[in-house]
Amino acid sequence: MLYFSRWKALAIVVLSAIICLMVVPSLLSPTAFEKLPGFLQRKIVLGLDLQGGSYIVLEVQQNDVRQMRLTQLRDDSRRLLRDAKIGFSNVAIQGDAVIVRVREANDGDAALAKLRELAQPIGGVMAGGGQLDTDVSLSGDTIRIAPSAAGLQARTIQAVSQSIEIIRKRIDQLGTTEPSIQRQGADRIQVQVPGLQDPSRLKALLGQTAQLTFRLVDTSVNAQQALQGRPPAGTDILYSQDNPPQPYVIEQRVLVAGEDLTDAQPSFDPQTREPVVTFRFNTNGARRFAEATQANVGRPFAIILDNHVISAPVIREPILGGSGQISGNFSVQQANDLAILLRAGALPVPLQVVEERTVGPGLGADSIQAGLVASIVGAVLVALFMIATYGLFGVIAVVAVAVNVGMIFGILAMLGATLTLPGIAGVVLTVGIAVDSNVLIYERIREEARAGRSAISAIDAGFSRALATILDSNITTFIAAAVLFYVGSGPVRGFAITFGIGIVTTVFTAFTLTRLMAAVWVRWKRPQRVPI
Amino acid sequence: MRLLRIVPDDTKFDFMRFRRISFPISALLSIVALVAFMTVGLNFGIDFKGGTLLEVRYPNNTLNIADVRSKLESLELGEVQIQEIGSDGEVLIRVAQQPGGEQAQQAVVGKVRTALGDAVEYRRVEVVGPRVSQELLSYGIVGLIAAVFCILVYLWFRFEWQFALGASIANFHDIVLTIGFMAIFRIDFDLTSVAALLTILGYSLNDTIVIYDRIREMLRRYKKMPIDELLNASINSTLSRSVITHVTVTLALLSLVLFGGRAIHSFSVTMMFGVVLVGTYTSIFIASPLLIYLGVTTRTMAEKDAEAKTAKAEGKPATGKPARP
Numbered sequence: 001m002l003y004f005s006r007w008k009a010l011a012i013v014v015l016s017a018i019i020c021l022m023v024v025p026s027l028l029s030p031t032a033f034e035k036l037p038g039f040l041q042r043k044i045v046l047g048l049d050l051q052g053g054s055y056i057v058l059e060v061q062q063n064d065v066r067q068m069r070l071t072q073l074r075d076d077s078r079r080l081l082r083d084a085k086i087g088f089s090n091v092a093i094q095g096d097a098v099i100v101r102v103r104e105a106n107d108g109d110a111a112l113a114k115l116r117e118l119a120q121p122i123g124g125v126m127a128g129g130g131q132l133d134t135d136v137s138l139s140g141d142t143i144r145i146a147p148s149a150a151g152l153q154a155r156t157i158q159a160v161s162q163s164i165e166i167i168r169k170r171i172d173q174l175g176t177t178e179p180s181i182q183r184q185g186a187d188r189i190q191v192q193v194p195g196l197q198d199p200s201r202l203k204a205l206l207g208q209t210a211q212l213t214f215r216l217v218d219t220s221v222n223a224q225q226a227l228q229g230r231p232p233a234g235t236d237i238l239y240s241q242d243n244p245p246q247p248y249v250i251e252q253r254v255l256v257a258g259e260d261l262t263d264a265q266p267s268f269d270p271q272t273r274e275p276v277v278t279f280r281f282n283t284n285g286a287r288r289f290a291e292a293t294q295a296n297v298g299r300p301f302a303i304i305l306d307n308h309v310i311s312a313p314v315i316r317e318p319i320l321g322g323s324g325q326i327s328g329n330f331s332v333q334q335a336n337d338l339a340i341l342l343r344a345g346a347l348p349v350p351l352q353v354v355e356e357r358t359v360g361p362g363l364g365a366d367s368i369q370a371g372l373v374a375s376i377v378g379a380v381l382v383a384l385f386m387i388a389t390y391g392l393f394g395v396i397a398v399v400a401v402a403v404n405v406g407m408i409f410g411i412l413a414m415l416g417a418t419l420t421l422p423g424i425a426g427v428v429l430t431v432g433i434a435v436d437s438n439v440l441i442y443e444r445i446r447e448e449a450r451a452g453r454s455a456i457s458a459i460d461a462g463f464s465r466a467l468a469t470i471l472d473s474n475i476t477t478f479i480a481a482a483v484l485f486y487v488g489s490g491p492v493r494g495f496a497i498t499f500g501i502g503i504v505t506t507v508f509t510a511f512t513l514t515r516l517m518a519a520v521w522v523r524w525k526r527p528q529r530v531p532i
Numbered sequence: 533m534r535l536l537r538i539v540p541d542d543t544k545f546d547f548m549r550f551r552r553i554s555f556p557i558s559a560l561l562s563i564v565a566l567v568a569f570m571t572v573g574l575n576f577g578i579d580f581k582g583g584t585l586l587e588v589r590y591p592n593n594t595l596n597i598a599d600v601r602s603k604l605e606s607l608e609l610g611e612v613q614i615q616e617i618g619s620d621g622e623v624l625i626r627v628a629q630q631p632g633g634e635q636a637q638q639a640v641v642g643k644v645r646t647a648l649g650d651a652v653e654y655r656r657v658e659v660v661g662p663r664v665s666q667e668l669l670s671y672g673i674v675g676l677i678a679a680v681f682c683i684l685v686y687l688w689f690r691f692e693w694q695f696a697l698g699a700s701i702a703n704f705h706d707i708v709l710t711i712g713f714m715a716i717f718r719i720d721f722d723l724t725s726v727a728a729l730l731t732i733l734g735y736s737l738n739d740t741i742v743i744y745d746r747i748r749e750m751l752r753r754y755k756k757m758p759i760d761e762l763l764n765a766s767i768n769s770t771l772s773r774s775v776i777t778h779v780t781v782t783l784a785l786l787s788l789v790l791f792g793g794r795a796i797h798s799f800s801v802t803m804m805f806g807v808v809l810v811g812t813y814t815s816i817f818i819a820s821p822l823l824i825y826l827g828v829t830t831r832t833m834a835e836k837d838a839e840a841k842t843a844k845a846e847g848k849p850a851t852g853k854p855a856r857p
Contacts, residue, residue: 354661356658358657366793371793381787390535435777436773436781439776440777443773465749469742469745472690476686
């Protein structure tokens with residue numbers, strides 16, 4: 001057990017040194033870090049609990065996905081039936097389906113055939129056409145169109161992917177460093193933004209769908225009357241954001257939507273000096289807006305954001321230039337954020353915040369301080385105790401544990417892992433446990449010496465017998481760490497990572513470095529007596 | 533230099549006799565823990581209960597708890613806990629989960645911020661909605677069960693079933709006592725507590741296995757020794773290691789408890805209890821004597837070895853390298 005070939009000894013020392021040195025890039029200043037070659041640009045990321053920042057989990061509600069899909073199906077059904085010249089008396093959303101009533105009962109089959117086109121194989125035609133995303137069925141003169149459960153699931157996943165893109169664009173506009181936006185499960189998005197003082201603006205930016213539409217106001221009925229009875233077919237009653245909110249009867253048909261914007265900027269109205277958002281349409285949007293305004297001079301149209309009427313100006317003359325402005329009693333900040341939202345585009349569905357954790361920079365700095373002090377105090381106490389107990393062998397143990405801790409940070413850097421406060425606790429605990437491997441070895445050596453072995457043979461036997469125990473006992477602890485890694489989130493995962501890595505490096509140093517140092521000492525000193 | 537030696541060489545303490553005391557004590561403590569868990573219950577943090585937590589600092593001695601309380605009470609947010617922490621003008625505010633789904637939870641932070649104003653430092657804000665807290669709780673429970681199961685399977689492969697069973701009973705006992713401790717002392721039970729429980733589990737097992745390893749070795753070597761005597765000898769010969777490791781872990785944990793900061797305080801305290809007080813006691817006074825009741829005898833080992841020998845004879849011959857001098 002005490003024999004090492006020269007190559008093996010060299011390999012152990014070099015490997016340990018390299019792993020420890022991997023931590024160096026993390027200690028460099030950002031500019032020096034940039035100058036490193038690419039494969040060395042790996043460093044430990046401080047968790048949000050240490051550097052301060054916001055962690056927000058957003059969720060796509062399946063109900064919203066269903067509503068979105070139903071609205072789509074309703075509009076598409078109307079268009080299909082109109083194009084096929086099939087008369088219908090009603091197309092409306094009822095519960096979780098779109099119900100279509102054809103005017104002539106014998107048109108039922110033709111309408112059914114046409115509306116079946118709405119159902120698409122899940123995952124696109126290329127996916128091998130398994131299940132359909134929509135169920136279409138006919139009974140009597142009514143056709144029921146309902147999104148299938150699997151179809152909704154697929155659309156939820158798709159909505160999450162689209163939302164991630166849009167959220168990224170929105171957050172990039174905030175100019176914070178290194179935000180992280182990740183999918184979490186089927187219907188969640190995890191957003192981590194370091195170094196933010198007040199997350200309320202971030203939440204406001206994430207929480208808005210920002211669906212902008214331009215639609216005509218139906219002036220054939222008075223809004224108050226429409227509220228009493230039923231609004232005319234093909235219209236909705238929407239409210240303004242005034243206090244108290246004003247109702248408007250708005251046509252469901254969309255003239256132009258937010259997708260057709262190419263740019264939006266905050267600015268000031270030259271006459272009233274109040275903050276407004278100016279926007280520009282793309283060619284398609286400009287053409288449609290020009291046509292709509294030409295045909296409806298004298299009528300009011302509404303600018304609608306997320307089902308709220310922002311303003312409803314009267315069209316005085318056709319707007320042909322393809323640009324315009326939105327005014328709505330904004331503050332400068334509101335105008336600015338609205339411009340960001342419009343530039344980034346609308347979310348396919350609303351997102352709901354289901355979890356939020358924000359740590360201010362002050363607490364983060366305090367936690368780093370606390371972690372540092374605890375680590376240093378812990379390490380010094382353990383080192384002193386080990387040296388008091390085992391003398392020279394105690395020094396060997398302390399060196400091994402120091403290398404061990406260096407390697408933990410080196411591996412963390414290589415993995416680009418996140419260091420959290422519980423993670424630091426994991427390192428401190430590893431220090432406590434890593435010396436255990438040395439204790440096991442040394443106690444075994446003592447025992448073997450007491451049993452009458454010569455010094456060298458006792459040291460040899462001590463190592464070989466103790467190493468089996470070290471392996472066994474550490475594997476069980478590692479299992480606990482691995483489970484923790486899978487079930488934990490955030491800071492707890494940070495603990496599992498450092499603790500798990502710590503167990504691996506502990507076993508590694510016990511088998512290599514500690515043994516090597518003891519072997520070198522034995523060869524040099526040729527001891528007659530076990531020194532512990 | 534004279535080296536520190538806590539446990540004298542050749543200690544021969546009759547641990548096995550203590551099982552007549554330690555077993556009833558453990559049984560009693562476990563019952564107390566279970567009763568505390570059922571009646572007082574765990575002090576669930578917002579991770580598992582949902583709700584809002586704010587840590588706020590009033591600069592330059594401007595903290596007036598009564599004022600904070602009256603401001604928050606006027607918001608009518610239901611159950612609100614206000615707790616002064618440290619001496620630096622810091623307050624911990626906990627607002628129970630609001631009725632009305634996810635959005636209602638989000639509104640709480642805005643209301644509290646308007647009530648307290650901008651002159652204070654918001655050091656920490658956490659909001660956990662009802663769905664997430666439900667999931668975190670079930671993940672925590674699943675995690676604990678999965679860990680116990682995985683470890684059991686490993687032990688079963690590595691040792692005999694008696695050892696696996698003994699270790700798991702001992703571990704279950706550790707977890708029950710720790711949970712009882714958390715219930716009685718009203719320690720926040722949150723995600724980090726699950727981490728603490730799992731670490732206690734891993735650590736206590738680590739300890740148990742070191743002793744079991746020695747028992748197994750002794751069983752192979754001394755085929756004629758009575759089991760009581762053999763267990764005693766095993767524990768005594770590993771006692772020095774148990775005590776020394778115990779001290780180092782205690783030192784590491786002590787520095788975490790004293791200097792590690794509030795964010796991990798409940799974690800450190802729980803670990804201190806579980807590892808330092810319970811873990812080692814269990815390995816020595818519970819896990820090892822249990823083997824007697826589980827019917828471990830020197831024959832157990834002999835049978836196992838015979839089995840291994842026949843298996844080896846049937847398979848290919850051993851190809852171990854000769855030992856180096």
